Amino acid sequence: MTFEIIFVLLSLICMMIALVLDKMRPGMVLFSVVVVFLCAGILSPREMLEGFSNKGMITVALLFLVSEGIRQTGALNKLIKQLLPVGKTTVFKAQVRMLPAISFISAFLNNTPVVVIFAPIIKRWAESVKLPATKFLIPLSYVTILGGICTLIGTSTNLVVQGMILELATQEKYSHIKGFTMFELGKVGIFIAITGLIYIFFLSKKLLPDARPDNEVPEDEVEKGEMLHRVEAVLGSRFPGVNMTLKDFNFQRHYGAEVKEIKTRSGERFLTDLDNIILREGDTLVVMADDMFIPTWGQSSVFVLLANGKDYDQVAGKKKRIFALGLLVFMIVGATVGELPLVKDAFPNMTLDMFFFVCITTIIMAWTKLFPARKYTKFISWDILITIACAFAISKAMVNSGFADGVAGYIIGLSNNYGPHVLLAILYIITNLFTELITNNAAAALSFPLALAVSEKLGVDPTPFFVVICMAASGSFSTPIGYQTNLIVQGIGNYKFTDFVRFGLPLNIIAFLISIFLIPVIWPF
Numbered sequence: 189m190t191f192e193i194i195f196v197l198l199s200l201i202c203m204m205i206a207l208v209l210d211k212m213r214p215g216m217v218l219f220s221v222v223v224v225f226l227c228a229g230i231l232s233p234r235e236m237l238e239g240f241s242n243k244g245m246i247t248v249a250l251l252f253l254v255s256e257g258i259r260q261t262g263a264l265n266k267l268i269k270q271l272l273p274v275g276k277t278t279v280f281k282a283q284v285r286m287l288p289a290i291s292f293i294s295a296f297l298n299n300t301p302v303v304v305i306f307a308p309i310i311k312r313w314a315e316s317v318k319l320p321a322t323k324f325l326i327p328l329s330y331v332t333i334l335g336g337i338c339t340l341i342g343t344s345t346n347l348v349v350q351g352m353i354l355e356l357a358t359q360e361k362y363s364h365i366k367g368f369t370m371f372e373l374g375k376v377g378i379f380i381a382i383t384g385l386i387y388i389f390f391l392s393k394k395l396l397p398d399a400r401p402d403n404e405v406p407e408d409e410v411e412k413g414e415m416l417h418r419v420e421a422v423l424g425s426r427f428p429g430v431n432m433t434l435k436d437f438n439f440q441r442h443y444g445a446e447v448k449e450i451k452t453r454s455g456e457r458f459l460t461d462l463d464n465i466i467l468r469e470g471d472t473l474v475v476m477a478d479d480m481f482i483p484t485w486g487q488s489s490v491f492v493l494l495a496n497g498k499d500y501d502q503v504a505g506k507k508k509r510i511f512a513l514g515l516l517v518f519m520i521v522g523a524t525v526g527e528l529p530l531v532k533d534a535f536p537n538m539t540l541d542m543f544f545f546v547c548i549t550t551i552i553m554a555w556t557k558l559f560p561a562r563k564y565t566k567f568i569s570w571d572i573l574i575t576i577a578c579a580f581a582i583s584k585a586m587v588n589s590g591f592a593d594g595v596a597g598y599i600i601g602l603s604n605n606y607g608p609h610v611l612l613a614i615l616y617i618i619t620n621l622f623t624e625l626i627t628n629n630a631a632a633a634l635s636f637p638l639a640l641a642v643s644e645k646l647g648v649d650p651t652p653f654f655v656v657i658c659m660a661a662s663g664s665f666s667t668p669i670g671y672q673t674n675l676i677v678q679g680i681g682n683y684k685f686t687d688f689v690r691f692g693l694p695l696n697i698i699a700f701l702i703s704i705f706l707i708p709v710i711w712p713f
Contacts, residue, residue, distance in 0.1 A: 192589035207626040214627050215574030222578045225585045239580030243543050244351020248344045250546045255298035256567040257558035263509040264305045272313045279323045291335035295342045299332040303673040308495035320399035325681035327388045329673040334384045337662045338377035340370050345628045345661045352636050370524040376706045380699050395691045416476040422493040423471050435463040445477035455684035472679025519549040579633030586637045596641030608713045613704050619660035624670040632661040648713040663699040665692030
């Protein structure tokens with residue numbers, strides 16, 4: 189084992205520990221590792237920076253703006269209210285009515301705004317029809333994940349893998365490898381999504397907890413507060429008090445609201461001794477705030493979600509909503525048609541792919557003020573982009589050092605030459621464990637060089653291994669920390685960590701079995 193391999197291995201172990209401990213944002217953790225590789229000579233400056241210009245990473249950035257344009261028109265608010273049953277219903281009937289449609293929507297929009305908008309509305313509706321909101325909020329998060337795996341743009345993970353494939357294809361040795369088309373991943377994703385929906389319909393009532401009512405604020409505090417209201421605030425990555433206690437970070441001085449309860453992302457709830465609780469991204473604070481709190485901070489990335497049981501509909505008119513949805517359809521259809529051989533032959537000097545059409549859509553949305561063009565930077569999750577860009581560089585370091593080849597050889601040795609099917613299963617499990625512990629995008633990027641090295645040593649087509657990375661990296665159901673949408677619904681639904689394990693682990697197994705069975709059939713080795 190060479191010095192470079194040992195160095196990369198130790199660096200990756202330290203990176204995993206730092207990500208699990210959550211002392212810094214994932215982007216900064218990965219950037220630190222990239223700089224270490226640069227100093228060690230494992231990466232050149234050019235290789236370090238290549239990820240920042242990758243087409244997949246930039247596409248993710250632009251899709252944040254497209255999702256924001258749709259969100260600000262209020263189209264999603266109108267849609268969910270049409271989906272929710274009126275009057276007496278059952279958990280099963282309500283889920284059948286709304287969840288498939290939400291899954292379809294999330295195949296084309298960023299999952300986070302879908303959950304942020306739908307979660308408080310669904311919770312309020314569930315309370316009004318006397319159904320437990322706990323039967324709907326985890327399913328809400330899960331169906332957005334299931335929908336996302338069905339298209340190229342449904343989740344940033346798919347675009348990360350796509351970007352790495354396209355970068356690989358620029359090398360003469362791999363020029364025969366092609367990227368994914370818009371709906372290609374849906375060949376397996378749709379089976380996972382349908383099976384997942386059936387699982388949710390029939391087992392959520394049994395496996396998910398009954399309603400856990402929120403703690404009410406004592407009467408005397410409400411009177412003393414006069415026009416104060418109970419607000420649930422999910423902390424975002426830019427919250428300035430992350431990794432600090434309330435004693436060190438005066439929430440009331442910063443935001444004019446008093447914290448009454450803290451729901452941590454590990455599922456614990458604190459009503460006393462709040463000053464000594466360390467705040468983490470994804471924690472939910474229950475605060476007493478006035479009517480200006482949500483209008484003031486609702487557009488800020490400091491909080492991922494703010495909810496107080498009231499509607500805050502956007503003022504955009506019907507024409508603007510239709511125009512925004514028309515642009516979304518234009519982007520999807522354009523990117524799909526642009527991949528057809530006939531279109532490629534007609535426009536040989538142009539690449540009419542998703543990147544091309546998302547650029548056009550974003551600019552039109554900015555020109556027509558579907559999102560505030562002067563504030564466009566605040567709608568982009570920069571930490572996710574930095575994480576993706578740095579993950580590309582770390583993946584390159586794994587190849588340069590020989591680490592990827594070494595691990596691939598070890599995995600093949602463990603499988604005792606059982607063939608590619610066993611190695612496909614091992615790669616799925618490794619990637620899925622990564623995504624539950626760190627982030628989905630980093631998991632995909634770390635697994636990509638392993639997939640390539642394994643396929644090369646076996647002498648088989650790497651495409652099945654690339655597809656399995658997409659499925660495994662997105663299939664985060666067993667913990668609340670693996671996916672941001674899980675964190676969002678955990679606080680607002682008063683879920684415990686074990687609720688995700690009990691309900692999500694079987695779904696992880698279902699996704700694993702379907703993937704391992706179907707992927708080699710659809711994309712032969």
